[in-house]
Amino acid sequence: MSYSTQMEAARQGILTEQMKVVAAKEQIAPEKLMQLLAQGQVIIPCNRLHTALQPNGIGASLRTKINVNLGVSRDCQDLDMEYQKVKAAVEMGAEAIMDLSSSGDTRAFRRRLTAECPAMIGTVPIYDAVVYYHKPLRQITAQEWLDIVRMHAEDGVDFMTIHCGMNRETAARFKRNKRLMNIVSRGGSIMFAWMEMTGEENPFYAHYDEILEIFRAYDITMSLGDACRPGCLADATDSVQISELVTLGELTKRAWDKDVQVMVEGPGHMPMHQIAANMEIQKTLCHGAPFYVLGPLVTDIAPGYDHITSAIGGAIAAANGASFLCYVTPAEHLRLPNAADVKEGIVAARIAAHAADLAKGIPGAADWDYQMSTARKNLDWEKMFALSLDPDKARRYRAEAQPEKEDTCSMCGNFCAVKNTNRILDGEIVSIFDE
Amino acid sequence: MSYSTQMEAARQGILTEQMKVVAAKEQIAPEKLMQLLAQGQVIIPCNRLHTALQPNGIGASLRTKINVNLGVSRDCQDLDMEYQKVKAAVEMGAEAIMDLSSSGDTRAFRRRLTAECPAMIGTVPIYDAVVYYHKPLRQITAQEWLDIVRMHAEDGVDFMTIHCGMNRETAARFKRNKRLMNIVSRGGSIMFAWMEMTGEENPFYAHYDEILEIFRAYDITMSLGDACRPGCLADATDSVQISELVTLGELTKRAWDKDVQVMVEGPGHMPMHQIAANMEIQKTLCHGAPFYVLGPLVTDIAPGYDHITSAIGGAIAAANGASFLCYVTPAEHLRLPNAADVKEGIVAARIAAHAADLAKGIPGAADWDYQMSTARKNLDWEKMFALSLDPDKARRYRAEAQPEKEDTCSMCGNFCAVKNTNRILDGEIVSIFDE
Numbered sequence: 001m002s003y004s005t006q007m008e009a010a011r012q013g014i015l016t017e018q019m020k021v022v023a024a025k026e027q028i029a030p031e032k033l034m035q036l037l038a039q040g041q042v043i044i045p046c047n048r049l050h051t052a053l054q055p056n057g058i059g060a061s062l063r064t065k066i067n068v069n070l071g072v073s074r075d076c077q078d079l080d081m082e083y084q085k086v087k088a089a090v091e092m093g094a095e096a097i098m099d100l101s102s103s104g105d106t107r108a109f110r111r112r113l114t115a116e117c118p119a120m121i122g123t124v125p126i127y128d129a130v131v132y133y134h135k136p137l138r139q140i141t142a143q144e145w146l147d148i149v150r151m152h153a154e155d156g157v158d159f160m161t162i163h164c165g166m167n168r169e170t171a172a173r174f175k176r177n178k179r180l181m182n183i184v185s186r187g188g189s190i191m192f193a194w195m196e197m198t199g200e201e202n203p204f205y206a207h208y209d210e211i212l213e214i215f216r217a218y219d220i221t222m223s224l225g226d227a228c229r230p231g232c233l234a235d236a237t238d239s240v241q242i243s244e245l246v247t248l249g250e251l252t253k254r255a256w257d258k259d260v261q262v263m264v265e266g267p268g269h270m271p272m273h274q275i276a277a278n279m280e281i282q283k284t285l286c287h288g289a290p291f292y293v294l295g296p297l298v299t300d301i302a303p304g305y306d307h308i309t310s311a312i313g314g315a316i317a318a319a320n321g322a323s324f325l326c327y328v329t330p331a332e333h334l335r336l337p338n339a340a341d342v343k344e345g346i347v348a349a350r351i352a353a354h355a356a357d358l359a360k361g362i363p364g365a366a367d368w369d370y371q372m373s374t375a376r377k378n379l380d381w382e383k384m385f386a387l388s389l390d391p392d393k394a395r396r397y398r399a400e401a402q403p404e405k406e407d408t409c410s411m412c413g414n415f416c417a418v419k420n421t422n423r424i425l426d427g428e429i430v431s432i433f434d435e
Numbered sequence: 436m437s438y439s440t441q442m443e444a445a446r447q448g449i450l451t452e453q454m455k456v457v458a459a460k461e462q463i464a465p466e467k468l469m470q471l472l473a474q475g476q477v478i479i480p481c482n483r484l485h486t487a488l489q490p491n492g493i494g495a496s497l498r499t500k501i502n503v504n505l506g507v508s509r510d511c512q513d514l515d516m517e518y519q520k521v522k523a524a525v526e527m528g529a530e531a532i533m534d535l536s537s538s539g540d541t542r543a544f545r546r547r548l549t550a551e552c553p554a555m556i557g558t559v560p561i562y563d564a565v566v567y568y569h570k571p572l573r574q575i576t577a578q579e580w581l582d583i584v585r586m587h588a589e590d591g592v593d594f595m596t597i598h599c600g601m602n603r604e605t606a607a608r609f610k611r612n613k614r615l616m617n618i619v620s621r622g623g624s625i626m627f628a629w630m631e632m633t634g635e636e637n638p639f640y641a642h643y644d645e646i647l648e649i650f651r652a653y654d655i656t657m658s659l660g661d662a663c664r665p666g667c668l669a670d671a672t673d674s675v676q677i678s679e680l681v682t683l684g685e686l687t688k689r690a691w692d693k694d695v696q697v698m699v700e701g702p703g704h705m706p707m708h709q710i711a712a713n714m715e716i717q718k719t720l721c722h723g724a725p726f727y728v729l730g731p732l733v734t735d736i737a738p739g740y741d742h743i744t745s746a747i748g749g750a751i752a753a754a755n756g757a758s759f760l761c762y763v764t765p766a767e768h769l770r771l772p773n774a775a776d777v778k779e780g781i782v783a784a785r786i787a788a789h790a791a792d793l794a795k796g797i798p799g800a801a802d803w804d805y806q807m808s809t810a811r812k813n814l815d816w817e818k819m820f821a822l823s824l825d826p827d828k829a830r831r832y833r834a835e836a837q838p839e840k841e842d843t844c845s846m847c848g849n850f851c852a853v854k855n856t857n858r859i860l861d862g863e864i865v866s867i868f869d870e
Contacts (some may be wrong), residue, residue, distance in 0.1 A: 075836065075845060102850060127850065136866040175860075180808050182856040189852035193865040231853075232808030233793065233801065269808075271801075272754050273794035298750065298790040300804040300811070303819065304828035308746050308786050315733065315747045319707050333811070333819075334829060335836035336845040351743050355733040358668065359707040366668065366706075369735040373615050373667030373704075376735070376768070384738065384768075393739035394769060401510065401770035410510060410771040415537060415562065417624035418666075421617040425610075430628040431571040 005219040006044045008259035010037035018044045022057040027363040036060055040252070041288045043261040045096075045120045045221035049156035054118040056095045058263065059290040063362050064318045064353035067122065067292075067326045068094040068346060071101035072109050075336055079109050083116075085342060090119045092346045094327070098122040098161075106131055107155065114156030122159040122223060125149045126187040137194055142203035146210060153214050159221035161265065162211060163187045164204040164251060165244040166227035171195055174228060174240050181231035184268075188227020208251065212258045221261040223292060224248045229268035232300050236270040237278060249285040256287075263290040263324060266317070270296035275313060279320040292324040293317045297332075306332035307348035314349065318356030325349050347390055354389075377418060379407040440654040441479045443694035445472035453479045457492040462798040471495055475687070476723045478696040480531075480555045480656035484591035489553040491530045493698065494725040498797050499753045499788035502557065502727070502761045503529040503781060506536035507544050510771050514544050518551075520777060525554045527781045529762070533557040533596075541566055542590065549591030557594040557658060560584045561622040572629055577638035581645060588649050594656035596700065597646060598622040599639040599686060600679040601662035606630055609663060609675050616666030619703075623662020643686065647693045656696040658727060659683040664703035667735050671705040672713060684720040691722075698725040698759060701752070705731035710748060714755040727759040728752045732767075741767035742783035749784060753791030760784050782825055789824075812853060814842040 003009040009016050015030055019037065022044055023030040036042035042059030058065050068089040072082050086097050097119050101109050106128050113121045129148040133140050152160055166188045174183070174192070183189045191202055204211060215222055228244040230236040248264050255262045264286045267278065275296060282291050296313035297306055310328035318325060329345030331337035337345065357365040368387065375383035381398065388394040401410040408416040420430045438444035444451050450465055454472065457479055458465040471477035477494030493500050503524040507517050521532050532554050536544050541563055548556045564583040568575050587595055601623045609618070609627070618624045626637055639646060650657055663679040665671040683699050690697045699721045702713060710731060717726050731748035732741055745763035753760060764780030766772035772780065792800040803822065810818035816833065823829040836845040843851040855865045 074839065074848060102848075130850070130867055138864070138866070180805070181812050181853070182860065184852050186847055186850050186852045189856045189859075190850070190865075190867075193855055193859045196859050197864065232811070233804045234808060271793045272750060272790055299786060299793060300807045301789065301822060302782070302786050302824045304823065304825050304832055305782055305786060308743055308783055309790070311743050312747050312750045312787065312790055315707060316751070330828075331832055331846065334832040334844055334846070335838075338836075347737070347740055348743055351734060351737050351740060352747065354736065355707055355744070355747055358734060369668045370615070372735045373669060376667070377616050387736060388739065389737045390739050393765075397739055397766055397769040401773075403770075404509065409769055411766070411769070412621055413509060413537075415565070415621050415625070417619050417621045418616070420628055421624045424624075424628045424631050425617065429573075429632065431573070432565055432625075 004216050005259045005261060006037055006046065007040065007261050010034045011259065018046055018055040021055050026057060026062050028061060033057065039288070040256050040262060043221050043263055043290055045158035045261065047114070047153070047156045047158045047218045047220050049154070049218060050114045050121060050158055052114065052116050052118055053120060053158065056120060059323045060288065062323065064356050065095040065324050066093070066346070066349040066353055067096040067098055067324060068342065069098045069100050069326065071099045072104045072106060073101065073336060074103045077104040079105070079112065082109065083112060085339060086113065086117055089342060089346060090117065092343065093350050094119055094346060096120045096122055100124060100127060102127055102131055110152070110155045110157065120158040122161065123152050123157045124161040124187050125152055126163060126190050128152070130190060137190065138197035140194065142200065142206065145203045146207055149211055150214055153218045153220055157220060159223045159263070161187060161223045161225040162204050163191045163225035163227045164202060164208055165224060165247045166191045167202045167205040167247065168195060170228065170244050170247060173243055177239050179238060179240060180234040183227060184231030185225065185227045185229055187225055191227065208254065212255055212260050215260045216258050221263060222255050224251055224262065224264045226265040226268070229266065229294060230270060232269050233271050236267065237274050241267070242281065245282065245285050249287065252286050252289045263292045266291050266293040266322065267296040268294060269300060270298065270313060272298050272312070272316060275316045276320040279317060279322060283321060290323040291321060292326065293322045294326045295328055297328070303333045304330055306330065307345045311348040311352040314352035315355045318353060319359040325353055350389060379419060439651050440694045440696060441472055441481065442475065442696050445469045446694065453481055453490040456490050461492060461497050463496060468492065474723070475691050475697060478656050478698055478725055480593035480696065482549070482591045482593045482653045482655050484589070484653060485549045485556060485593055487549065487551050487553055488555060488593065491555060494758045495723065497758065498800070499791050500530040500759050501528070501781070501784040501788055502531040502533055502759060503777065504533045504535050504761065506534045507539045507541060508536065508771060509538045512539040514540070514547065517544065518547060520774060521548065521552055524777060524781060525552065527778065528785050529554055529781060531555045531557055535559060535562060537562050537566055545587070545590045545592065555593040557596065558587050558592045559596040559622050560587055561598060561625050563587070565625060572625065573632035575629065577635065577641065580638045581642055584646055585649055588653045588655055592655060594658045596622060596658045596660040597639050598626045598660035598662045599637060599643055600659060600682045601626045602637045602640040602682065603630060605663065605679050605682060608678055612674050614673060614675060615669040618662060619666030620660065620662045620664055622660055626662065643689065647690055647695050650695045651693050656698060657690050659686055659697065659699045661700040661703070664701065664729065665705060667704050668706050671702065672709050676702070677716065680717065680720050684722065687721045687724045698727045701726050701728040701757065702731040703729060704735060705733065705748060707733050707747070707751060710751045711755040714752060714757060718756060725758040726756060727761065728757045729761045730763055732763065738768045739765055741765065742780045746783040746787040749787035750790045753788060754794040760788055785824060814854060
């Protein structure tokens, strides 16, 4: 091949197989897609060793994508069982799986993902380094941190969260500017702790060019981690968050200089009225790189329902420019999610993504709703189920409460506005009781 | 008393007991509240016969309120059982209960509500007329429709949905302008059917002044029903919806001329990007009367999850000016909700309302989130549970998955960013594994 990354190919005017697949899926002209890739406004994360991948694009003009976090953990070290969860998540519509494995044989699981899973695979090398070396944190060397990145690259990972924005300057600003929730990013807090204990610069920042070379060689997408994302409404859009974003914008340009694809991770917890402004600020500071949001959760007070608080924030973020939503489950802030939580989280994220796509006018998005409402107007229940985001739940709900008449539901029965209006417009008599 | 309604009292400069209660709850100056009431920007629905009422205000500058639909039906004719649902809903934070009873002894249930329930009570006389007279729809006379309104007034109802916007002019425009879902308002469809079958004008429109006299006598709030609210995204903000809103704006002024309090009902199904514009249009056309939204649902394709589609739309609507959210449950479009559905719907509506209050800067709203995040930072689980919107679920979720360490949760365990950052800032060593 005469190019290293999709970005380099686009810049050279080469239409890759991945671009063709994505352009067809997105109902976008291949030339337009290529232009967006060349400018960094769209990414196609695709490690050349991830042969099972069915590529997807993320970014401007494309359908909003969702990510699901899974992985082996202290609670579930059974690789097969965890892989079944991954398969289920992909079937439910997740375009990406982030493997946050934090216990056991993390490498075997990661390799299984890139050997078998058609969704793009992301990882956070910081977590895995802590598991892999299994020694006191401060004894991990700068070289060892980087070795983990290289290992993940060889394992076929499509994108990695690299917490290089948490450098000594960011750490100093964080300590100067008091926040309520401090650091809530797992990787960010580990790197902050490591820097505080060793006195050294963040190796991901210090050796950023070396990481870019690795990423370029495999075509891995850089996901710039937001170590200082706000962990509560009171910290949202503060100086610590925004100044880290300034650094991430600089790192974006450095990656693009080497044709490395980039996305930027975002908040977090954030009141509704700040979300659109954050999307605008990200666009300018990070030069339009795709924005990957973790929420945002629009209130702190609903543990057990953070799939809803984040669906509200995610929908607003995506409608205002974010391209990629990390799912949040009802278990957020409380425990590791179980299978039911994962499903709830995926459905909520897909609702947010689709609602935003309708608002953004993404080609084809409104057709789905039009078909559903046509089925609804015709009281065609089988078609409504088939078109539902979760056909099983829709079918079960209706089956659990028998309606008076087969064509209505138990909510309104003979009062059904749809049925009665259809009949009147057809010149029939509507009497509600005497039929 | 020297005044009929709260609006008249406010216009005369009389500070009523209800105003004092509401002003204290809302952290607003009584004089400011009185001014908003006089201008129709705020309402305090309070039938003088509803002696159990603990009054609440709805409108500009006040906390967003939520309504829960309940009532005896073919499926549940047990008055005690249904009343227990009402009590539970009020305990979960519903400020209003709409009694949509459609079967059995509806009057006994309604009277029980106004005798015992501290929440404001709303009804839709059209539904009850159909049940009460139990005869072919077209045989109900204009006088009989009005008699039901009078009966509800005497029973102590605080606000009634009156579908007077569905007049002959609106019906003609609806027939001229094709829509996908036609009419999805139950009351609106019944009135449309009645007009089509009898050839008569909508009696609620023809005798609007007579209804206003009744409302004035008891201080009932007029809730102007939106018969033509969009029932799918394709019909949103169409000529039929907007022209009915024009009529509702005219009817608002006529009510205010008689010192009758008014709110205006709104959409419905609506894509996210149209919601803010709809709130603005409503403000001008209806002169700032409080807006009571039924959703809006931001996509049609998620039956089983419409508490989430409407939480997204409701939050955006309320942040942009709506004052009152009707809850939507996961059972919407599928069946009558059961007790679990009602709870899910209430929680989702409260999340939407609170998220909007944070965005609107309602006094005191942010304190709750600040307290929660302070507890979270301190890893004070008991306090987090106590501050949760649903303490039982939060407690249960955590209890179901034992963490490695008592102060963390099973999501991150020793990787807990909050704990590790707290420790580093306290000068401790963070090692994750060697402790």
